[in-house]
Amino acid sequence: MSEKILYGYTGLFDSPDSITHAAEKAASKGYKKFDVHTPYPLHGMNKAMKLPTSKLGYVSLVVGLSSALAAVLAMFWISAKDYPIVIGGKPLFSFPAYVPVIFEVTVLSASIATVLTMLLIFFKLPNNGHPLHGTEYMKNVAVDKYGILIQAEDEKFNEADVKKFLEECGAVNISPVYFDEEEINHKHKILEPKFIGFLLLTALFTSGISYLTLNKLLYLPPFDWMMEQEKLNPQSTSTIFADGFGMRKPVEGTVARGYLPYAFKGQPEAAGENLVNPLPVSKSVLELGQKKFDVYCSPCHGYHGEGESRLRGQFPNPPSLHSEKVRTWSDGRIFHVITDGQNIMPSYSTQLTAEEKWAAVHYIRVLQRALNAKESDLQ
Amino acid sequence: MSSIHNAEYQKRELPKKIQTIGLILFGVGLLAVILGYVQDSTRAAFNNIILYVFLASIGLGSLFLVAVEYLSGAVWSTPFRRIPEFLSALLIVLPFVLIPVFSNMSHIFHWMHPEVVSADKILQSKAPYLNSTFFIIRTAAFIFLWLVFYFFIIKNSKKQDASGDQSLTKKNIKISAVFMPVFAITISFTAIDWLMSLEPHWFSTILGVYYFSGSVLAGLAAATIIIVMLNENGYLVNGLNSNHYYSLGALLFAFTNFWAYIAFSQFMLIWYANLPEETFWFLQRWEGTWIIFTIGLIFVRFVIPYFGLLSQPSKMNPKRLLVMSCWILFAHWYDMYWLAMPNYSKDGVLFGWIELGFVLFAIGLVMLLFNQLAKKNNLVAIKDPKLQRGIDFRL
């Protein structure tokens, strides 16, 4: 067995008063590297050990103030510069409304920073390899004893003196503490495969989680001003309907507005006798009629109804609407031709509603009258 | 331990100069007040209201602190409980302070003019509450209630100086418990009557709490000034140290924050909701030079005391504590001025010899009153059962 390395000497006390005295004595004797271990903090111990007041308050102050400033700047940049939107009529930079967030950020960062500074930097924790761990001494001071430790590192350390000093103070269970051999010989190897593997796994895990969160879970589709919409365009196919068509036929037995079924199909004379133009002759009706005539009738019959379109000269020649026959037809008879078609003229039922057809009939009458005006019209 | 260990307290006369300075300040102040009323009675009456709410703050705040000590069983403040007890004697002078106001009321409260009320639907709806008769009854009733509690609590405390009877402490605990709800209601309605109704169209449910937070601060600051000065010159009991100072400082610090919290809550909610029937009150305080005064309030009442008392050593340092308490007391006057004065001087801040006169009057009055009480009574509750524990108090 190799020689053990001494860490220090420990002694135990039973009462808070005696440990306070021992600490005072140790401090006044000039020991620097000594420590007192108690199950709970003792009042006045800092004074007895001559410990300075903790400086951790400054960590809180500095971190707190700087994170408050950072919060203000961040919100200023976000709300007034990068993404300026007026909300509720408030100015872009609305300081009172930022106070809650500033406060929360300050408290959060200052608390975390203070605690981490204390644990990691001041205490150098976690440290489960300290020589005191696993000793009887530690078992006692954890529960109800008050212990003092004088480290071998101290300049004034001398085994015999320290033993004597502890005895004088009235300590019991005076015992040496040695460094743990394994702990001394143990070397942390940064390039250990296990450690590297662990780092790699951690990196993979965190990057994977971040990727999935940001790009899948919280993905915001880029904004394209509604160029792509979740709707069906005419003639496109659809998987929803069994027949695969995107466009649908009207439900059976229903009639669309303005498209009542025509009662005189194939009965031109009956139509001529029974149908009466329901529309009055008014400016708006005639304008509608003109519009529909110009769109649907003029390609063959011409703008003036004389058959003067570019189809003239082909076979069959588009007929003029000013013939004696047409002029003497009743409105219903003309309506029938538009609705049912005649010779090679197709039906215009799908293009024109009944109202539009009647308006077109009125317009045809206007054209006829313009070419064959009566004497009375000229007055 | 069972027998009361008599603390080492030797009653000493306060120096003569306190009375002299007090008399001078009081005399100069009184002269300015009278001249002020002669020259501009409305302006003087407004200042008189500030004086009233300011003195009521100190008196009530102090009585509140005494009651809280009894109720919470706190010991650290027992060695100097007499100081707030003396300060609460200000409640006795309140009726006299109000006399000139009552003769000028209609200049201040425009809801007292029948012709204004008859032309204003909102004021008509408030008339059952805001009318001169009920107003005077309320004010008198409140002051009467305060005085009742003042006399009972103080009487028991003084009695104990002679007998050391522990049951007196118990009695005072019971009285204090009853005082609390009375205090909460009366102080809120004092704020509504004397501060909110200056602008009778405005309303804010938090104003009572706002005035309460300021009052506790004022009472505490006034007491701290006297405690530090007396203790540093050895007029109080031996053994008071940084632990006691720290506790005072911590309370001042805590209530400074509390005031800021309440004031911010009030501003924030009104600013955010932006309802014209509420915002106009703040907009009045944004007119002309008032804007500087209003922004100044944030610094005077919060930022400066906050950083002045933030660190642990600053709460333990008697000099710093003294300076900050004086500042906080000044800030309370500043705050009361800010609440009341924009209703009189709409264009901007107004400060002249009239305002100064009222301040001097207040300081002189407090000094004289304190000196008078200190002559007759012990400065320490010498046989209070909690006294020794209070002296031994460690954080």
Place this chain on the structure above:
Amino acid sequence: MSVVDYTKELSVIEGKPPLRSLDDLISKPLETKPDKKFYIALSITLSMLGLFVIGLGLTFWYGIGMWGNNNPVGWAFDIVNFVFWVGIGHAGTLISAILFLFRQKWRTGIARFAEGMTIFAVMTAMLFPLIHVGRPWLDGWLLPYPNQHGIWTNFTSPLLWDVFAVSTYFTVSLIFWYVGLIPDFAVLRERTSGKVKKLTYSIFSLGWRFSNRHWNHYEMVYLILAGFATPLVLSVHTIVSFDFAVSIMPGWHTTIFPPYFVAGAVFSGFAMVQNVLLIIRKIFNYEHIITVDTLDKMNKIMLVTGSMVGYAYAMEFFIAWYSGVEAEQFTFVNRAFGPYAWAYWIMVSCNVISPQLFWIKKIRRSVPVMFVIAVFVNVGMWFERFVIVVSSLSRDYLPSSWAYYKPTYVDFMILIGSFGFFFTFILLFTKALPVVSLAEVKAVVDGAQPSHKDH
């Protein structure tokens, strides 16, 4: 009538027990197998938790249309439960931070437990904003982070402040709790002999050595954290109250809301702590650690905060009349005498009237009575939030849209389930961690501190 001797400080822990026996007593639940009672309790809370899971499953699958929320009551049980649970958490921070700053030693027996309740209550509360958005997987959008659209959150929105406040509150409470637990983990580490347990405790104790050079900083940090937690706890319920009060809704927009909400939160929190504590105290035989004196003081705090809440109700009512604003006046009359009058009067009788019984000393010190009153207070405080939210919304400015809100069975499943969620954590906590702080309790046993004779 017993005469109190005011010259002596009251003992916090009864009977000056040896320190080792405190360790034994407090760590007993951790070292023994759970008994039948524990399993019965756990099965009850787990069944309630099951209801929670089903309720949430229905909500996520079919959407929040499963709830009773509908125009004009767009906010109902979800926000009521949120505010209720956040409020429950406030007592823990008040006990551990504010009473610490006021040097109230009696807090030590209950502080750890109350802090634990804070954490679980805030966890429960946090669920509600997360589920009420209907698509809980998109909750990340609540946070300001650089994203594909280049858009940011709205920093002037009180709902965003909630995100910051509640998450900060949770984190800081957790840190506070853990810092307090470190020395206790070290005690457990020294006590245990089991290998796995020892390893676990070693890891969590971070190798704490009870060094006074550490205690020095440790106490400072505890003070600083208490100093942070105190304004923090105020800010959290203040911000929750801003959710309502920054709006222009009659009955919501009133300046007293922030302190009123904080008082209410502390009030309900103390009631919940009282309820759970009375049970824990009985089961684990902590009668001399959590003494009747401690319970008495808690009842006094309930009396104070309950009266504050009563003050706020009255002040709101008075100012509503005083303001001369018709909508405000109507809202308050409607609250007390409208369709939700039943809820209003439950609230008033539970919150304002029942705690007034604590004026009587006998009632303050009677365990069964205080238990019942605490239950009343919890019920009352839940109804307070219900009254505020629902009565204002159901009859707002537009009479044509008025409607009576009725919760659905899913609402009730989630409400009951939230209790299951909370109590399951509480039960596991009592078996996994010391519910009383070992180091703090030892420090306040009579004779545990050096006498200051030499000073």
